[in-house]
Amino acid sequence: MNSATTQINRVLIRAPKETVWNTLVKTDEALPFFFGAVCETSDGMRADVNYRMVSANRKVAMVVGRVLRFEPPDVYSHTFRMTNIDEPPVTVTYTLTEKDGGTEFELRIDDLVPGSKLAKEMVSSQGFIAKNLKSLCETGRPAFSGRMVGWLGPVFTRFAGKSQAIANWPI
Template sequence: MNSATGDTPLAQAGTAERAYYKVTIEAPIETVWNTLVKTDDALPFFFGAICRTPGSLEPGAPIAMETKDGKFRSVVGEVLEFSPPHRYAHTFKFTNMEDAPCTVIYELKAIAGGTEFTLITENVPVGTKTEKSMAQGGPFITENLKSLVETGKPLMSGKMVMMLGPVMGWFTPRVCRSENWSFDRIRKLEK
């Protein structure tokens, strides 16, 4: 089940307050957490990207969602919170868009029969390409994470992303090249 709702006092002027995407995953919380925070594999629920960081995932660390070949970075941000196995939050900026960063929060809760996984987006600039992409990405991420954890395989949409990844480099804007998004530059974005 996916749901998107709003309303929180944390929103900034001109930003969508919050959107929630929830799913129940039939697996222990540790299994879901370990899959979510992998930094050494291309992740189909993150559109085939590898989560790169210069060290470990910890508050203040810059992160980049990078193609398997390392040539492009589609999303950059900074870890805001890392509390295993319950909560992980980071800023989020698409490298091909001029929109201001927003915040992504992953919350995990152990429940009978598995884990409740909630993806929360907040302070997304209203009326932007980022807002549209985030609204489409939330269900994709939650459902592909669920499938990968429960079956060992992503949904067909996740498989397609993984298959098309190598070809997409031809169509990726130059602004997304990894050399344009060093970890030093990512750190400066957040200041």
């Protein structure tokens, strides 16, 4: 039997901690480092609320979960379940630490089931998230990969399954 594992990714962002934090927790616009998703919560961004990541046109729910910890500007943690993958959720924790004139961004994923579809998606996405958050905080623009996702996002939502319709995933 496979046991759950942890995956950690760290990157130094040459920006103040508050800039990184405020960018990471935005809920009012599409976030290129989260594949163009808009983060919505049931009652503001804080611990013990449900959230979902939805397409920019707000027709498709891509991710759902619950905020576990929200300690500005240091730690943000939540459960994470992709709506198109029928597997147990993982826990995602973002930790920000002032370091070397910038901010160390740590993305930790716990409870990954080795070999699962969700684990493969999550591990392969860590670099994209870190690279695009770093670029956005340092330059005001996402990396090229984040811009591409922004341009192609409307196309991708057309291929979402009916089960991913936002109405099926209330917060």
